[in-house]
């Protein structure tokens with residue numbers, strides 16, 4: 105399937121509930137599937153909160169896009185922390201934090217938590233690696249990781265995120281000439297947490313279905329030396345800050361070590 109796959113037996117790992125296996129999978133494949141990380145009421149509430157925010161934005165003419173999306177069909181919902189506390193729970197979900205701490209260490213920053221909903225007919229995204237803002241040659245340590253929550257089923261048909269298997273081993277981002285390289289879809293049931301490290305080349309898939317959406321929430325975490333994608337200091341709902349846990353304050357940069365200090369001290 106992939107130009108990078110000729111010498112390897114599997115392109116992606118199987119889903120697991122065992123976090124030690126998930127850690128090994130990220131090291132080997134650059135990606136891990138953690139089955140049923142979100143289920144039952146929590147999955148239902150998160151899904152309702154996301155579609156409520158997305159529908160509200162559309163009704164009010166405030167639906168957002170992203171510059172790396174090739175067509176206007178898909179919808180981004182930014183700054184989810186300020187839309188519903190269900191997303192605060194996702195940002196500091198124990199399984200996500202376990203993986204973030206394993207991959208990046210602690211403290212880490214929450215660069216963003218936003219959603220991408222592919223609607224029928226939605227096109228693909230620009231192929232990229234999430235740490236592409238880092239000048240090459242890249243440092244040997246992984247600088248960020250994405251916790252992708254499948255809110256709807258992720259299938260090839262509905263535009264599941266597509267990756268270039270083993271591209272993390274290339275240790276560089278794709279060039280403009282490599283936009284058409286072979287990819288495979290990250291197929292997973294709704295509720296799966298798909299963790300991928302920041303060197304993996306990936307893009308949104310094409311939604312070829314007639315009636316089905318694919319909603320995903322992306323929690324993007326980095327080592328604490330990076331600027332966050334979302335500027336929490338300007339955009340965060342004060343109520344979220346008021347009730348933020350110590351962990352959330354650290355993730356948002358309000359509780360800091362070494363960088364982002366106020367008069368030499370942690371802001372909170």
Ligand SMILES: O=C(O)CCC(=O)C(=O)O
Nearest residue numbers: 220264265306307308309
């Ligand atoms: O929507 C997707 O499947 C991927 C989104 C993505 O890669 C991004 O927003 O950087």
